[in-house]
Amino acid sequence: MTRNELINLIREKQSFLCIGLDTDLNKIPPHLLETEDPVFEFNKAIIDATNELAVAYKPNLAFYESMGIKGWTSLAKTEQYLRQFNVFTIADAKRGDIGNTSKQYAKAMFDPDSGFDFDAVTAAPYMGEDSVKPFLDFEGKWVILLALTSNKGSDDFQMLTLGKSGFNLYEEVIIKSLEWGTESDMMYVIGATKAEKLEKIRNMIPDHFLLVPGVGAQGGSLKEVAKYGMNQDCGLLVNSSRGIIYASHGKDFADKAREESKKIQEEMAVYLSNC
């Protein structure tokens, strides 16, 4: 999906909601456990109930990997199911390795012959340029680079101040990586719990999309994120996982997921009217 297509999708749906598919067998409604592929059945029901309200879906690969080959199969079916909808799909994988290895990770996420045809993958910056570039070699695909994450551990290294430039490490990651890609193939992960930093970040990268996790269960505020993070094209994908997909643990889980999504989408529509 191109940048313009994504922007049009946001305008059309009046939403910049990304739904995180962190699907966990221990948390899905018990009646689904009797089906052949409970994880896929759960995802399918969530997607069916919410696809008019969300512009993006983000399966979190850890949750599928922890179920071994069965989980990998559920993920493949989910990604294939998503292809029929007009949505942006993100493999939340946080991958990154030396060049010839990252090339294989890129193939895994972006080459349909491997089973996956995601629009984007999240990547970790620690290993530098040659660990990220192979993802950018796939035409029409996106890298979403970790910059400032939503967790407590983000203070350990991301917030450290560098000697020469005086930048925090996460700022240096943003600045350096601007040499690798453009606003048409790179986004950045900025945690909603760090909304106060968004204004400064917007000055550094006015045109890039930001993927913002941490609204909901992790405590970030959508209002703050929209206030400081939005640009003229919206420029935001705000993710909610647990707050939507586990809104109910009963048979009404999909309806409740739709209700939660609808609440968020309606709030987003208000903020979009200002951009």
Place this chain on the structure above:
Amino acid sequence: MTRNELINLIREKQSFLCIGLDTDLNKIPPHLLETEDPVFEFNKAIIDATNELAVAYKPNLAFYESMGIKGWTSLAKTEQYLRQFNVFTIADAKRGDIGNTSKQYAKAMFDPDSGFDFDAVTAAPYMGEDSVKPFLDFEGKWVILLALTSNKGSDDFQMLTLGKSGFNLYEEVIIKSLEWGTESDMMYVIGATKAEKLEKIRNMIPDHFLLVPGVGAQGGSLKEVAKYGMNQDCGLLVNSSRGIIYASHGKDFADKAREESKKIQEEMAVYLSNC
């Protein structure tokens, strides 16, 4: 495997060789492509031919993921096959995410119910403490944290100097992470191409094991690594991937892999006599 068991294994085999299973369908001998699971057949032959000479095996997950469910199946069979040998097994996955997600990645690599029972996993430090700790919660398992990697991109962030401490980022990663684990459950990745840094690193972490990739195809020197990196318990696992597994592309590939491994093991035995 415990630290003592690993040290005994190194003494017994007179080797600190780790063989990287970066198995690529485009590089394995063509006659294997006719078998039902060429990747597993290749790995099995390599393991059979080299397990007396190597103390560790390190499948690189990217190469399996890029083959989708088939690749994941080959990886599971490979890990299960390795269980019969007295070797240390490393999932080279470079994982790391917020706490509840890293817990799922840990389960994927360390909980046999998921299919995998690796001894260790490589992890990326960018997201800090709560992204690494869940791996350490698995008794008897190891985290191998990226510190200073062997690729060109390691200069981009790992070598940056921090303002307050004056340390390079990779040094700060080592120092900070000493609060998270011990020499009995943590190791560090230090690229062989950075052998000149090993002396300084040894002063910081005299007792920790180091996983050293980059000997062979990437140009690092085993002699230099042993000279500057070895401690009284050896303290090194030196990895070679392409130089061993693709030593021949013909039907003699396993024999040639053994020959290459033997050469390296014999050189290692000389260095071990000094420690």
